[in-house]
Amino acid sequence: MKNTIKVEEIAMLVLGIYLFSLLNYQWWRFLLLTLTPDFGMIGYLFGNKIGAISYNVFHHKGIAVAIYLLGVYLAIPLWQLAGVILFSHAAMDRVFGYGLKYEKGFKYTHLGEIGK
DSSP states (O other): OHHHHHHHHHHHHHHHHHHHHTSSOOHHHHHHHTTGGGGGGGGGGGOHHHHHHHHHHHTOHHHHHHHHHHHHHHTOHHHHHHHHHHHHHHHHHHHTTOOOEETTEEEEETTEETTO
16 A cells, blocks of 8 residues: 555656646756755644644645645746645655654654654
8 A cells, every 4th residue: 555655646746846847937946945845844843743733734735735726826826836845845755654743743644653
């Protein structure tokens, strides 16, 4: 099953790359900005509960899709970019086994425990 999830997440990452290609931004921005959602980990400085919430907000694909679609509807390319970056980053993280976090701690995710 894990291989099926990885293939699905790779397909979503490819979709994110395609959607980025439709925007009028240089490719180096995609490479740089793809790392920015990890700023959500800063919440862990305030404990596991706040950390899980802040991490999950920046790694939730539903939020990413909503931001992207709102950007499309309102014709705001920056929102489209933000949605694509959040979506692509979340897919990339899940390829490597980093899922949405539980309040129990950083290594406990909806995809299983990291490092097991």
